[in-house]
Amino acid sequence: MVDTSFATYFRERLLNWAAEIERPMPWKGEKDPYLIWLSEIILQQTRVEQGMPYFENFKRDYPTVQALAEAPEDEVMKLWQGLGYYSRARNLHAAAKIVSSTYEGKFPADHRQLLSLPGVGPYTAAAIASFAFALPYAVVDGNVFRILSRVLGIDTPVDTTAGKKEFARIAQELLDQEDPARYNQAIMDFGALKCVPRNPDCERCPLADRCIALRDGLIDLLPVKEKKLVRKDRYFQYFILQWKDQVVIRKRTAKDIWRKLYEFPLIETTGIEFGGWAQSDLWRELGLKEAGELKRTAGPFRQQLTHQRIVAVFREIELAGPPSELPEDYLVVDRKNLAKFAFPKLIDCYLRDNSLNLF
DNA sequence: AAAGCGGGGTA
DNA sequence: TACCCAGCTTT
Incomplete structure (x- = not known):
């Protein structure tokens, strides 16, 4: 359990920080669930700058989920060319067809139904639910793993079932129920700009006074990953x-x-x-x-x-x-x-x- | 639980 | 070179 006073502190510092920074993105403040979904799929394991032109191209060629659903698969693959992880493009197309037919072109305002769409996992379902429908689901992505493991000094490996469960639970407890979208946006911006993987800006960090990793000199050791890459x-x-x-x-x-x-x-x-x-x-x-x-x-x-x-x-x-x-x-x-x-x-x-x- | 799946940026 | 990025699916 996260301490209530810590949760309040964390939210307030995070949201105050986010109010001061600027990080414009084409889909920020977007209300169309289709465009939110599209941006989230594109951004899976992909940095914002790399995904941006692809988002613009897809938005231009397929302004609606119906347009995407009706496109030939080869055409969708061609527009995705160069972005990598091509199963995303295949699942994107498949999900568009489902939304277009089963849900009459409207993304369901329901976390469980979102999660059932191909290519939509826990992160993406939470992102769509909060950004499009203001539902209280905390996103847990690489940024969130990094921030929470450092601030709370948690060394549970993030790439294990136990780790995913633990961090998801904490993230959900810390979520600002009043404005989940604003909170989710804030924590990801914080991870991308402040609590970055290497050489984070701890000197000017609003959470520095209660960061366990900073206090104990563990910044470079967290988050912990268990599996090493085989090539x-x-x-x-x-x-x-x-x-x-x-x-x-x-x-x-x-x-x-x-x-x-x-x-x-x-x-x-x-x-x-x-x-x-x-x-x-x-x-x-x-x-x-x-x-x-x-x-x-x-x-x-x-x-x-x-x-x-x-x-x-x-x-x-x-x-x-x-x-x-x-x-x-x-x-x-x-x-x-x-x-x-x-x-x-x-x-x-x-x-x-x-x-x-x-x- | 573990493996497989791209391409690019950064130190 | 090694690690990471708004992760998900299959085995």
Whole structure:
């Protein structure tokens, strides 16, 4: 249980601080639940500056949830291109369809129903409930974990079930019931501007006089995370199979990175041994008797993802004519239409480098 | 409970 | 390089 007098102190200092600062954002003070939801999905694990242009683009192309629901999935993926965590785009589209049909285009003013939408978890449900409907649900995001663990000196790992539960309970107790939206906005602004991950501004912190971590010299040790990142290396060889102005691409459908984005035919190897590709099964699957004539190899390109390091080369190959077999998910497109498809950053970089003069 | 999922900013 | 960001879903 959080001490009542501490809760009062915390709220008051936080709200007073927030009243003094400015942090303009396109969705701040927004009342349309659709736009609030849209901004929250975009901002999941994404810094505000990075998400801002995407919010504007989605708002422009899909002014209403119905417009988004009616859009083709590939179009939504294309607009999301470059933002990462593409399941967000897929869930965004799916949720738009649900709201459009089941809820007649209106987001439910109910925390539990919000939580049931695909892509809406505890944080996002609380954000929509408070910002759109003034309901008393405290947001718990990375900022909140950091602030509460420091001020209260809690070393329970935040990336465990017990940690999530404990911090959620405390956050809910601290919430200002009078104006949940203002409070939620304030605590996230505070985490983003004042109680930042490294070198926080403790000298001018309104909570410094009661901050346990500051008193005990634990600022750099909190919050505690238990799991450490494991990173794996992957080696991709992409084949740009061309004849005239036609090129083969395919949609990624497996449960893997970049699902529902497009790429070129791919051979993945377990190591840097990039030879032997001419004998790959890929050519047989495409109904090609031989690998074709290699015109150029570009790369290696590297991309660092959170959990994977990708090393990729791009081999440009001239075919005499179209492949006789195109497996499911493969398609032939005109070179000038490539820009209509959503590609991972890695491939987008390659395409830009070559400014579409593939040969 | 643990793993998987992007891309970019910062120290 | 390592960590973090207005986290969620699947296994």
